Amino acid sequence: MSSYRIQGATGEWEVVIGLEVHAQVTSNAKLFSGAATAFGAEPNTQVSLVDAAMPGMLPVPNRECIRQAVRTGMAIEAEINTYSRFDRKNYFYADLPQGYQISQLYHPIVGEGQLLIEADEKAGIAEDKVIGIERIHVEQDAGKLMHDQHPTMSYVDLNRSGVALMEIVSKPDMRSPAEAGAYVRKLRAILRYVGSCDGNMEEGSMRADVNVSVRKPGEEFGTRTETKNVNSVRFVMQVIEYEANRQVDVIENGGKVDQETRLFDPGTGTTRTMRSKEDAHDYRYFPDPDLLPLELEEDFLAECRASLPELPDAKRRRYENDLGLTPYNARELTAEVETFARFETLLAAAAAKIGKGEAQVATQVANWALSVAPGVMKSLGDEANMANATAEAQAGILAMQDKGEISGGQAKEIYEIVLRDGGEPEKIADEKGLKQVSDTGAIEEAIDAIIAANGDKVEEYRSGKDKLFGFFVGQTMKAMQGKANPAVVNQILKDKLS
Numbered sequence: 001m002s003s004y005r006i007q008g009a010t011g012e013w014e015v016v017i018g019l020e021v022h023a024q025v026t027s028n029a030k031l032f033s034g035a036a037t038a039f040g041a042e043p044n045t046q047v048s049l050v051d052a053a054m055p056g057m058l059p060v061p062n063r064e065c066i067r068q069a070v071r072t073g074m075a076i077e078a079e080i081n082t083y084s085r086f087d088r089k090n091y092f093y094a095d096l097p098q099g100y101q102i103s104q105l106y107h108p109i110v111g112e113g114q115l116l117i118e119a120d121e122k123a124g125i126a127e128d129k130v131i132g133i134e135r136i137h138v139e140q141d142a143g144k145l146m147h148d149q150h151p152t153m154s155y156v157d158l159n160r161s162g163v164a165l166m167e168i169v170s171k172p173d174m175r176s177p178a179e180a181g182a183y184v185r186k187l188r189a190i191l192r193y194v195g196s197c198d199g200n201m202e203e204g205s206m207r208a209d210v211n212v213s214v215r216k217p218g219e220e221f222g223t224r225t226e227t228k229n230v231n232s233v234r235f236v237m238q239v240i241e242y243e244a245n246r247q248v249d250v251i252e253n254g255g256k257v258d259q260e261t262r263l264f265d266p267g268t269g270t271t272r273t274m275r276s277k278e279d280a281h282d283y284r285y286f287p288d289p290d291l292l293p294l295e296l297e298e299d300f301l302a303e304c305r306a307s308l309p310e311l312p313d314a315k316r317r318r319y320e321n322d323l324g325l326t327p328y329n330a331r332e333l334t335a336e337v338e339t340f341a342r343f344e345t346l347l348a349a350a351a352a353k354i355g356k357g358e359a360q361v362a363t364q365v366a367n368w369a370l371s372v373a374p375g376v377m378k379s380l381g382d383e384a385n386m387a388n389a390t391a392e393a394q395a396g397i398l399a400m401q402d403k404g405e406i407s408g409g410q411a412k413e414i415y416e417i418v419l420r421d422g423g424e425p426e427k428i429a430d431e432k433g434l435k436q437v438s439d440t441g442a443i444e445e446a447i448d449a450i451i452a453a454n455g456d457k458v459e460e461y462r463s464g465k466d467k468l469f470g471f472f473v474g475q476t477m478k479a480m481q482g483k484a485n486p487a488v489v490n491q492i493l494k495d496k497l498s
Contacts (some may be wrong), residue, residue, distance in 0.1 A: 004124060004176030006214065008248045014217045015244040016224070017174035017210070019236070021187060023072075023166045023197040024141070024205035025065045031140045031164035032059030032102065039203050043146075043157035051162040053097035058290050065164040066294065068196040069109050069138050070304045072166060075194045075311055076133055078113025082296045086288040095143030095156050103139035103167075105285045109294065110136035115170075115190070116313060117182040118331060124178040131183050132171035141165050160204075166197070172211070172221065177237035184208060184233050185335070189312050192337045201231045208236055210264075212243040214251070222247070223257040227264050227271050239264050243271055315340060323362035332370055342391075343369050349395035354402045361402070368398060372408075376415045384419040393418050396425040400435075404485050410434045436485040440492065446479040447472075447492055461497055472497065 006013040030037060033050035050057045073080050085107040088100040113133040119125050143161040147154045168187065174180045188206060191197040199206050208231075213224035225247070227239045247257050262271040310318070312334045319330035333343050347365045351358045373394065377384050397414055400406045406414065406429060413434055414425050429435050450472060451458055461468040476489050 003126070004178070005217075006244055006248050009252050012217060013214045013244070013248050015175060015240065016172050016213045016215060016221055017176075017180050017240055018172040018224075019170045019174070019180060019183065019211065020209040020226075021168040021170075021184065022141075022207050022209070023168060023191055023199075025068045025138075025164035025166055026196055026198060027062060027064045027068065027164060029062055029064075030162040031062050031065050031138065033162055035162065037163050039200075039205070041159055043155070043159060046159045047161065051097070051158055053099075059102065059288075061291065061294070062164065065138065066109065066296075067300075067304055068164075068194075069136060069166050070296065070301065071194050071308060072168075072191065072196045073110030073113060073136055074305055074308060075190050076113035076115055078133060078136065079111035080296070080301060081107065081109055081111055082301075083107065083293060084109040084296075085293040086291045087285045088288045089139075089283045089285055091283055093142065094154070095145050095158070095161065097143075097158065097161065101140060101142065102288055102291070104137035106287075107293070108135045108137035115183065115186055117179060117186055120178070120182065123182065124176060125182060129173075129179065131173045131179075134169040134171050136166050136168050139165050139167060172213075177240040180210070180240055181233045181237045184236055186312070189335060189337070193309055193311055195309075201233075204231060207231045210236055210239045210243070212240055212247070213257070214244055214247045222251075223259050225257065225260055225262050225271075227262045228274065230264055235264060235266055238266075238269050239271060242269060246271070319362075323359050325362055325366055329363075329366045329370060333366060339369075346391045346394055349391040350398045353392075353395040353399040356402075361398070364398060364402065368394065372412060373415065376412055376419065380416060380419055385422070386419075388419050388422045393425055400426065400429060404487060405429070405435050407436055407482075407486065409482070410436065433483075436483055440488060443476070443480065443484050443488055443492055444496075446484075447476055447489075447496055450475045450479065451496060458497065469493065469497070 004015065006015065024037075025031075027037060029035065030048070030051065033048040035048040035051055036046045038046070050059055070080055084104060086102050087105045089103045089105070090100040092099055112135070115131050115133060117125065117129050117131060119127045141160045141163040143156055143158040145154050145156055149155050170183065174183060188199040188201075191206070192199045197206055201207060207229050210227045210230055211224045212227070213222040215222045225243060227243060230236050230239055243262070250257055258276070260276050261274045263274045264271050316330045316334045319325045319333060320327060325333070332339070334340050343365065346369060347358050347362060350361050350365050354361055373389070377389075394415070397406070397411050397418075401408070401411050410429070413432075414428050417423065417428050417432070418425055454472075454475070457468055457471060461472075472493050473486070473489060476493065477484055477486070
């Protein structure tokens with residue numbers, strides 16, 4: 001369990017966190033219309049008559065949006081409700097032409113599920129923890145108000161109006177900013193694995209409403225506040241940190257925390273009041289009369305289930321159990337869709353090039369993918385041409401290293417040249433003289449000369465000063481200009497010194 005506590009004047013306080021994540025469904029059309037959903041289009045160019053709430057226009061559910069919500073529910077091991085229904089959430093806002101939002105209050109499409117966050121000592125998460133998920137419901141997004149286009153008026157862009165959202169509501173199971181950050185990262189990874197949301201928080205296709213309350217450990221839940229539309233993991237954690245401390249100060253100074261909706265200011269790292277928190281009855285929910293209930297058939301559910309990919313937890317376990325990777329490497333490689341895709345492509349290419357099974361080369365490939373290759377790319381900066389970073393080229397470097405033809409340092413040098421200028425690694429190694437010397441004759445000649453010149457140290461080594469072995473290795477590598485195969489050097493030295 002997390003030991004995160006806030007120390008106040010009256011003792012320790014515990015923070016209680018729940019998140020409502022809004023994830024834009026990956027689909028070419030909106031939830032109830034055929035209008036496009038592409039990000040970045042000119043304002044009001046992706047608006048159908050349904051989105052603009054023209055009289056007589058009726059909504060028609062988009063099958064793909066429903067399918068993606070069901071697949072997401074299955075990915076978090078949630079109950080899929082074969083019967084669900086749409087409700088009208090009534091409120092007036094300038095970017096909501098209908099005067100109501102079509103959502104699902106009473107009968108959501110997905111029921112209770114769960115999500116595992118892994119232990120991370122550095123982040124302050126002492127052990128694995130399961131976070132409960134209350135529900136996923138499908139709803140339509142509102143448009144966007146633009147206040148900076150004119151000095152005296154605001155404009156409305158309805159491109160987002162009617163875009164399908166999944167609202168993924170957690171239970172109040174998180175107890176620290178670190179746990180909330182891990183939850184959002186894991187949920188984002190699952191959505192991107194499944195392909196139901198692109199997870200782009202900067203573009204607003206995934207954002208979180210952050211519910212925070214404080215209590216003395218073991219007591220009843222306190223009054224919560226909700227901070228709306230937080231669009232990064234770092235900001236989610238900042239909201240929790242600030243809001244929890246603010247609430248403790250309010251209570252300890254004799255005040256009362258108001259149940260309200262707040263906004264986060266990234267510039268100051270603070271929250272401010274937006275409006276008093278509405279309850280469900282304030283929205284006058286009622287079943288949408290224009291939409292029939294959704295009744296999901298078994299064939300549809302079976303297709304959704306069959307379409308799911310290998311998910312992060314299963315992939316991580318496979319990497320550890322079948323490929324022999326460390327828990328750290330397995331976790332890092334499965335954190336993002338792009339990372340595991342690059343790794344698996346490189347693993348297949350390296351195994352074929354080296355001529356061994358994937359499990360035999362997995363650790364070598366993982367270390368290269370997580371440490372060596374990113375380090376070389378970072379050192380080159382803008383000089384790196386990522387088009388040259390093909391799996392075939394990297395596999396060629398790993399194959400030479402596996403055969404002992406090049407050292408780790410030479411592998412980096414070759415990869416730098418490949419990234420900057422292109423070319424075949426094997427040819428570069430030959431032309432630049434970047435292959436190790438494994439000629440035992442040449443190495444023996446250098447070692448004999450070093451032993452002859454350091455008779456006193458030879459005697460000291462033979463009398464028990466084992467640490468001097470490193471001296472002889474260093475002298476040999478220096479004599480061979482760093483090109484000698486270290487394994488060959490070590491073996492010959494051991495034979496001659498003993």
